[in-house]
Amino acid sequence: MLSPNWLMQLKIPKIRESKHQDFLLLLLWFTVALILRFLNLGAKPPWTDEFSTLVFSLGNSFLGVPLDQAINIDVLLEPLKPRVNTSIQDVFKHLFTESNHPPIYFILTHFWLRLFPTDDGLVSVWGARALAAILGAITVPATYALSWLVIKSRSVSHLAAIIMATSPYGIFLAQETRHYTLAILWVIASLACFLISTQHLKNNTKLSFKVVLLWVIVNALGIATHYFFVLTLCAQVIVLIYLFIRGLRKEENVDHQNILTSSWYRILAAITATAVAGAVWIPIFLQNSYGGKLTEWIQGERSGLAWLSPIFQALAAWITMISLLPVESPQIPIIIASGLVMLAFFIWMTPILLRGLNFRLKEPENHFFTQILLNFIIASLAIFFILTYFFGIDLTRGARYNFVYFPSVIVLIASSLAICWHIGKVKIWRWQISGKKAVLIVCLMSLTSAITVVNNLGYQKYYRPDLFVELIQKTSQVPVLIATTQKTHVHIGEMMGVAREFKIRESRKKTSRKAINYVPTRFVLAHQDNNPETSTVALRKILEKQSNAFDLWLVNFYADKPEELDTCVQEKQILPAINGYEYKLFHCQ
Template sequence: MFRFLNLDLLPPWTDECATIAFSLGNSFQIVPVNEIISTEVLLAPLTPNSTATVSDVVHHLFTESTHPPVYFILAHWWMKMFSPAAGLDLIWIARSLSAFFGVAAIPAMFIFAKLTVNSTLIAQISAAVMALSPFAIYLAREARHYTLVILLVIASLTCFIKAIQLLDKRATLPFWICLTWISINCVGIATHFFFSLTLLAELFVFLGRGWSQFHKDKNLLLQSPWRRIYLVAAGTLIGCLVWLPILRSIYQSPLTQWVSDGEPRINWLEPILRMLLWWWSMLILLPTAFNNISLWVVVISGMVTILFLGWVLPKLISGLKFFAQDGENRLITQALIGYIGGAIALFFLFTYGLAMDLTLAPRFQFVYFPAVVILLAISLASCWQQLQQKSIIQAIFFIAVISGLTVVNNLGYLQQHRPDLLAPIIQQNSENSVLIATTHKHHGQTGRMMGLAWEFTYEISPKNQSKHLVSPQFFLAHRSPETRSYATSVKILSNQLTEVPFSLDLWLVDFRAEIDLEPRQCTPDSKTHFRTGEYKYKLYHCPSIN
């Protein structure tokens, strides 16, 4: 229910615009830069294209984006099947595919736990945690590929745990499982390149097991059980190497440079604090969206969260320790903890070692999220069954329901880009024609403006028919790839402003360049110089030219 409730309430944010446009087989290059354009022109890539094919989807992805094609191809077929008309239906259909995969992750977690831990209770709790986790609900409600890749992580982890169990018994992994595992891993890489972190984390655990067995018997690593692991590793590596040319180009792509914009080595505490927030959201997310709720509500929610975690974490740790008393259970626990620890270590290695801050976005934590879910289920099952602490499960699921409602009503901190918060501000503070200008490097900035254009077209316009209605135009000031400067585009904007004879309200949104507005006699509005919904904005009033 949480995954589909109010699914089309928010306008698409920039990454969703990219998913929808590319899945429709459209290109962002049809949107002009360095000229004033209408909302219709700006939203053209989000228009259903009946002539587009899978080849168009793949072509535009490989020439304009940094993502592998599997999810986009599936989304293309999905939207073709439902033949969405223009308007809100398109957003619902685009998001519903992700929500569908999010729902599928619930029984997938049950199967994962049942096959590996062989406990119906743990399997049921795993499914319940996946169903109610605010992090899982958040990912499922966006038109993105993260719920599909979570399914693939679950499948890969199932094979991984079975392999660990068989290695411990010195038994050979069946050949059909090897082929299945290789296929899952190859599809995972073709769905999201960060699936490679899943593979590396699994590798770390195997290296640890191999080192342990090597000290017991040096010949073990050459025997049949380990040879099957080598087969899986070789097949997976071949599936990964296919993408190596694209991965090399991604490293230098402007689309991925945002993870390198900060200075995590100097501001070293910020990534750690962000990771804590993302971890908490896997279990609890109370109203904390300070952009649209009172500060005192955020403070109270934060205090309740800290108190709740302080109460529940020791009990969860006790439950995990109780479960790990048995030999095989200890093996499973060690493998899952090793996997999670390896994945988190990779995140911090990229963040602090390579200055690529992978903690900036909560969605990247999909890599180890299913392993966290099953560990939570193991702990809760122990509390319920052995430790007789049933109140903890009741409390967690009560909080989980509140957290789900928080996500559905967009009151949490996970939803970062909110065009729906800025558009009403522009509507309320504009009395003249509106021009929204932004600096532009790639389709990421185009998508940010698309979110605003969508909100004005499909939300604000129908609700304000009897009032003064803002119908904004847009200007994308493109950065020169040769000079890496906005000077030329800013000059074009200044010249075009002088050619507009009527009164104009100019909104500079995420405008990262200096501009001289004196020739147009534009004056800043002292009341509007703020930031909301991850948008920075500044309003200028430009009088009519006699």
């Protein structure tokens, strides 16, 4: 006689087979993510923020770099040299006195860098970036899990994993030795705990203490990784307040004692514990004298059309989460064509995503979590624009700060595309294609955009010392003196990029048979406080000591030029603009 559970026994092999296929597919998306993030990983020159990560993670300091004097390349690059006697205490000490970032990622990088040999005596940039790249690839299975929590659908979860794997924005963050990929993992974990908590509120059931504890730990680690993780938490609190008010207004919940369930008390406990964990960093942040100087670039007044800039900056960041063609190509026709294709793609894709989102909001089984994620994104954007327009802190200027809600956007996009996958036809202007082909077009666009980023044709590095050094070597035939004004380690990092590029080219000269023009190069970091004149005076004293012919390159020099330059001849030839380096060339005898 057959067992009553015979049908279930027949289904078990199919379930196991399905899980096996899911695992293999997820492994494939993870592999794709890993390959994309490691492509050309060390090819792009590091920029100032990456130099900060490298120096502080080594336990070194920028304060040892001499100011107001001419120094050679090796002296400027000294903070990039690993030392055997550094410890975590050195990481804490220099990070808390010279920077405005919490320590978790720097500590991880401190130990991680020990796995890699030096690169001509300097820390391995490729090795440092590898940590961020691996963490970025891990966001793929993490996003799969978050999608499964939101909508119990394998198609949605796989689409979310694919989009996260190929997202140009995600790859941009993963190819820098910065803390954003780790922060994204904390955002995903925090969102998972947040969604579980809201589900208990919806069902009026008891929230597990383990979830509360995990939520607090994740939030504490998130804040200790990047202070802007707090924005993720603020958006969650806004959504919770909305749920509480909505619960009070519902007729079936007139009894307030039913609303203030143990789940609410435990959520309040989680919020309180998280606030305490975050408050630990407030004294450290406030006592840091560099904080204001390091964030000057996102502060400032605006007038006229500048009031619209944050809107367009935010819009550009949203589009580039899944679409970014070579708009930073050196070829103008390619830039124009890429911009037009991206615009057409965005116009075509938006109705598809809105229809899918609207469908999910009408599904009884998926309405709640979809609404929660949507509200979370809206709350995040509201915080961004409030800080921008009311407090003068323009977070839209830094696309990387969108990490605070990035995973939730990917999940909602995947959720909408899954609807498109199952519908009959989708219009492309006058033509119709199947929903599956439409989804494949989106995935292909995302993959193409990923390739664009790894080849530095989109989300291009803010600084191009490689091009600047190439220009110097082509232009100058006599010893070179490069002078800049210095306020913080950011400006030291700008010159480190140039010095490192010179060192790389000098090493190539030793092993290459080609004739490479190399002239002696020194740097001047003219310190500047509130009075720009101090930089002018410092440079004047150095110029007075020069006796031989030399070329003076004033690079990002924000002060009046010394009178001694009146005897020099300014370069009359129109030289190309270089990203990150505003310069003037003087030929001095």
